[in-house]
Amino acid sequence: MNITEILFWLLTAVALGGALLVVTSKNPVYSVLALIATFFALSGHYILLNAQFLAVVNLIVYAGAIMVLFLFVIMLMNLNTETEPQKNKWLKLAGTIAGGCFLLVLVAALRDADSKSTMALVGSGDTGLIQNLGKALFNEYVIPFEISSVLFLSAMVGAVVLGKK
Amino acid sequence: MQMLTNRSKAVDRHPMTVWEKMYLPAIAKGMSITLSHFFKKKPTINYPEETRPFSPVFRGLHILNRDEEGRENCTACGLCAVACPAEAITMEAAERKEGEEHLYREEKYAAKYEINMLRCIFCGLCEEACPKDAIYLSETFAPSNYKREGFIYGKNDLLIPDPKKEPELYQKAVGERARKK
Amino acid sequence: MIQLAIDLAFVLEKAILIGGIISVSLLVAMYSTWAERKVAGFMQDRLGPNRAGPFGLFQPLADGLKLFMKEEIIPNASNKFLFILGPGLAMMTAMMTSAVIPWGKQIEIFGRTVDLQIADINIGILYIFAVLSMGVYGIMIGGWASNNKFSLLAALRGASQMISYELAMGLSIIALLMLTGSLSLKTIVELQSASGGWWNIVYQPLGFLIFIVCAFAECNRTPFDLPEAENELNFGYHQEYSSMKLGFYLFAEYINMFMSSVLMATLYFGGYDIPFVNDASLIESMGMNMVAVLQGLSLFLKAAFFIFVFMWVRWTIPRFRYDQLMHLGWKVMIPLALINMLITAIVVLIKENGWPF
Numbered sequence: 282m283n284i285t286e287i288l289f290w291l292l293t294a295v296a297l298g299g300a301l302l303v304v305t306s307k308n309p310v311y312s313v314l315a316l317i318a319t320f321f322a323l324s325g326h327y328i329l330l331n332a333q334f335l336a337v338v339n340l341i342v343y344a345g346a347i348m349v350l351f352l353f354v355i356m357l358m359n360l361n362t363e364t365e366p367q368k369n370k371w372l373k374l375a376g377t378i379a380g381g382c383f384l385l386v387l388v389a390a391l392r393d394a395d396s397k398s399t400m401a402l403v404g405s406g407d408t409g410l411i412q413n414l415g416k417a418l419f420n421e422y423v424i425p426f427e428i429s430s431v432l433f434l435s436a437m438v439g440a441v442v443l444g445k446k
Numbered sequence: 447m448q449m450l451t452n453r454s455k456a457v458d459r460h461p462m463t464v465w466e467k468m469y470l471p472a473i474a475k476g477m478s479i480t481l482s483h484f485f486k487k488k489p490t491i492n493y494p495e496e497t498r499p500f501s502p503v504f505r506g507l508h509i510l511n512r513d514e515e516g517r518e519n520c521t522a523c524g525l526c527a528v529a530c531p532a533e534a535i536t537m538e539a540a541e542r543k544e545g546e547e548h549l550y551r552e553e554k555y556a557a558k559y560e561i562n563m564l565r566c567i568f569c570g571l572c573e574e575a576c577p578k579d580a581i582y583l584s585e586t587f588a589p590s591n592y593k594r595e596g597f598i599y600g601k602n603d604l605l606i607p608d609p610k611k612e613p614e615l616y617q618k619a620v621g622e623r624a625r626k627k
Numbered sequence: 628m629i630q631l632a633i634d635l636a637f638v639l640e641k642a643i644l645i646g647g648i649i650s651v652s653l654l655v656a657m658y659s660t661w662a663e664r665k666v667a668g669f670m671q672d673r674l675g676p677n678r679a680g681p682f683g684l685f686q687p688l689a690d691g692l693k694l695f696m697k698e699e700i701i702p703n704a705s706n707k708f709l710f711i712l713g714p715g716l717a718m719m720t721a722m723m724t725s726a727v728i729p730w731g732k733q734i735e736i737f738g739r740t741v742d743l744q745i746a747d748i749n750i751g752i753l754y755i756f757a758v759l760s761m762g763v764y765g766i767m768i769g770g771w772a773s774n775n776k777f778s779l780l781a782a783l784r785g786a787s788q789m790i791s792y793e794l795a796m797g798l799s800i801i802a803l804l805m806l807t808g809s810l811s812l813k814t815i816v817e818l819q820s821a822s823g824g825w826w827n828i829v830y831q832p833l834g835f836l837i838f839i840v841c842a843f844a845e846c847n848r849t850p851f852d853l854p855e856a857e858n859e860l861n862f863g864y865h866q867e868y869s870s871m872k873l874g875f876y877l878f879a880e881y882i883n884m885f886m887s888s889v890l891m892a893t894l895y896f897g898g899y900d901i902p903f904v905n906d907a908s909l910i911e912s913m914g915m916n917m918v919a920v921l922q923g924l925s926l927f928l929k930a931a932f933f934i935f936v937f938m939w940v941r942w943t944i945p946r947f948r949y950d951q952l953m954h955l956g957w958k959v960m961i962p963l964a965l966i967n968m969l970i971t972a973i974v975v976l977i978k979e980n981g982w983p984f
Binding site: 473476477479480481483484486488489490492 | 666669670671672673674677939940942943944
Binding site for chain 1: 706709712748749750753754756757759760761763764767768771779782783786787790810
């Protein structure tokens with residue numbers, strides 16, 4: 282067992298434990314914090330795969346920005362167990378069906394992916410490095426990249442328009 | 447309107463120029479002012495080590511004086527108590543007995559002499575009233591105390607140390623002001 | 628049987644380095660509290676603390692002792708776990724920044740060449756941004772867990788302020804990265820200290836200005852100390868805190884200050900580069916270890932200067948109003964940073980490809 286393996290199992294345990302806590306904890310603030318811990322563990326996995334850029338961007342964007350907004354909203358709404366409304370049983374049923382559908386989609390999508398045949402490049406892969414990633418983004422995938430940036434721009438304009446009303 | 451003096455200045459309300467809107471020159475100016483204060487001489491006096499000099503007319507705590515041989519000057523004439531506008535001084539007189547000549551200069555002396563420092567306004571009229579040069583105001587403050595009784599100073603608080611027995615303490619208690627007289 | 632294949636010497640080396648850097652930054656933070664009060668005193672024509680030891684040098688120890696001895700109060704209505712987690716997070720994120728900063732070139736101990744940098748990852752700056760964005764959580768969690776309206780308001784203020792200024796900070800650094808072409812702090816420093824290379828401040832004065840303003844905002848220092856505005860929000864997000872938990876928050880601020888000073892020195896002022904001297908020839912004449920010490924010293928002097936600037940500004944410029952803060956962040960800093968980025972990009976392009984017309 283070398284350091285990489287030890288770290289892998291540790292990070293896996295943190296990621297799974299955190300993900301479970303997100304779902305099970307009663308207090309939404311705890312859920313958010315557990316989700317942040319999960320993001321950290323995932324970033325650790327990225328680092329193990331030598332995708333340092335992805336790891337850090339995952340932290341900056343998800344853990345640093347989006348989860349802060351989540352926390353903002355949750356803190357301002359002050360969700361407690363007392364204020365939580367009683368859930369409709371139809372809603373529960375709909376949730377179960379939606380979850381089942383998602384599971385089916387996942388199974389269908391992952392069925393063809395031959396996870397056994399492709400080995401993860403631990404510590405030596407270089408696709409996740411910022412130079413390669415940048416070159417790939419601005420050469421092969423430049424059109425989807427620009428289109429997604431236009432999408433973000435439209436979202437920003439929409440937010441400004443809503444804010445000006 | 448006619449100005450009485452030329453000291454008042456109208457508030458400048460012109461719209462800010464671009465240079466002023468950048469605020470950078472203003473910030474630099476402010477920073478230079480604070481930095482100049484950084485190197486200025488500090489007026490602080492480190493109190494217990496350094497003390498501010500008392501002015502020559504400072505009137506602090508009272509001292510009951512002795513003469514060169516260490517005898518008390520006070521004859522309990524009561525002029526200081528009469529002169530006191532705050533009625534802070536009380537005393538009881540007693541007659542000098544045989545064999546007490548080395549303690550008291552005159553035939554009569556103050557057996558009890560009390561000044562209430564809470565009443566005293568440190569005006570110095572007692573000092574002016576005294577015909578025997580027995581009381582004067584020194585260069586110390588009345589120290590703080592937890593009880594009101596603590597501010598009633600008796601004879602042993604007020605008396606100056608004996609110049610024969612404790613010459614150093616005597617010199618210290620005399621202070622600059624009495625020495626000048 | 629599972630074989631543990633760990634390079635023990637490597638782990639030991641890094642552990643010693645981490646311990647050393649953490650204790651040094653704690654020490655610096657401790658004495659920044661002393662320096663803050665001294666500088667404040669001097670700028671206000673006072674002497675500052677001078678009773679505990681010579682020049683009041685033991686004052687931080689006395690302050691620390693006081694904080695340790697104070698009664699630990701956890702409000703009944705607070706969320707106990709998060710209440711304790713908050714200061715810990717603030718402290719941890721403040722310390723984590725030091726991992727990617729190169730403190731010197733190399734030293735040689737027992738035949739091992741040791742890099743004076745905990746981790747030379749090739750995305751050093753992004754790592755710093757990630758850690759900075761984590762810094763918000765310490766404030767937010769602490770403020771929310773106190774179960775106090777003022778603390779919550781202050782925490783929200785702090786979080787929105789930090790998020791807003793992070794953007795401008797990132798944009799100002801992008802311009803710098805275009806020049807250096809690397810995200811690794813070590814490479815950035817080496818480019819600046821190479822013979823014939825100028826410090827980045829020469830190329831990026833506007834970028835530095837934006838960076839320093841944003842650094843002030845990120846550290847919650849005056850003029851951006853709205854989260855802890857004493858006269859508006861009682862005491863800000865750490866109002867309910869006492870004892871060493873309060874100490875952790877205050878300490879984290881000073882560590883942040885130190886780290887951003889070091890960062891400014893590293894990014895714009897040559898890092899551990901000794902000015903006016905050719906480092907390579909110095910290594911030949913004095914030996915590697917001696918030069919490493921000198922380099923560390925030079926970095927510390929630069930950082931100390933910036934810490935002084937932090938304090939200097941604190942006692943010069945009054946606090947912003949909240950709308951002014953947001954106006955400055957979104958309508959002044961970000962456009963300026965964008966313009967700076969654009970100009971830099973044009974210049975870099977022309978330099979690489981020649982004048983196109």
